[in-house]
Amino acid sequence: MTTTTDTVTTLGGSTVQHGPLNDRIYLMHLDAGDLPGLPDRLDALAEEKGYGKIFAKVPASAQGLFAARGYVTEACVPRFFQGREDGCFLAKYFDPARRLAEAGLGDVLAAARKKAACDPPADLPEGFSSSPATPADAPAIAGLYREVFATYPFPIHDPAYIARTMEENFRYVCVRSHDRIVAVSSSEMDAEAENVEMTDFATHPAFRGYGFAARLLAVMENAMQDAGMKTAFTICRAASYPVNITFARAGYAYAGTLVKNTNICGSFESMNVWYKPLA
Incomplete structure (x- = not known):
């Protein structure tokens, strides 16, 4: 069993988890005050650490901004935030192998x-x-x-x-x-x-x-x-x-x-x- 764990930290007012175990950044909580610059900060961190993927959980109102930075929508939950706004689960890939899902x-x-x-x-x-x-x-x-x-x-x-x-x-x-x-x-x-x-x-x-x-x-x-x-x-x-x-x-x-x-x-x-x- 590996004892390596990833780090939960902040970028501005937003909460992220990142590290080599999952080889990714996970934007767990987006602070709207960090927009529009946060996607660029996430890119810089991913490139600095050599991560294969960024995974972001964001309100639908932020989806377009992230899409313009190369993110794709992998899942969407209706009324995710306060029972009103949809939630989007987005991904940006830096390692092409991470794009390939398992068979079956x-x-x-x-x-x-x-x-x-x-x-x-x-x-x-x-x-x-x-x-x-x-x-x-x-x-x-x-x-x-x-x-x-x-x-x-x-x-x-x-x-x-x-x-x-x-x-x-x-x-x-x-x-x-x-x-x-x-x-x-x-x-x-x-x-x-x-x-x-x-x-x-x-x-x-x-x-x-x-x-x-x-x-x-x-x-x-x-x-x-x-x-x-x-x-x-x-x-x-x-x-x-x-x-x-x-x-x-x-x-x-x-x-x-x-x-x-x-x-x-x-x-x-x-x-x-x-x-x-x-x-």
Whole structure:
């Protein structure tokens, strides 16, 4: 397992993640005050570091400015910001190999669409329960992530990172078998944009096949509606049948594919974006 992680920092008032692990820049939060110059600053950073891709999450009103600088739109989520303005997931490639998606992704998407909104999640089997995680759970959660993911775009293998995000804008939910955490997921809230990313799903290999991800997703959706979030979305592994089917069955709509976007489980993988209105 690599211990390399990328850096989250700021360019002006905007938040970016960048580094060699994902070989990219990720514009996580755009401050409109940084326009129109931010795309040029991102280009300069990518060229300085030799990154293969820039990935940007921006309001639709900024899409044209980025398109004029060579960005393409890979996904779009309606009413992503404050339940009003669409959100665009944009990409600019510096390494031609990063433009080439893996084979078979269309088959995964077709299989997921066949399962769209077909069944509610099953109840947990006897002996299992779901509950919010606390900082005391951080070592066990990080340990589970280490077992499931050889690499990951954020340092979820680190208990200190898990505990810190709990104090910020993340909420974690666990499935437990007695005192053991056997599955986990998190919701990352953007209070300003009133959207939430459903992410970091992991189930211990010995406990797969019980539908824990679907149950965790349902629990998180209820909590996020109560928290006032208007749109839920996920950026999930495009090659994974189970995770794409989980979101399609829960009523999420497909928004697009981010090509060779994320270093996860030891290699660069394309990621699908799915979304669902919560309000």
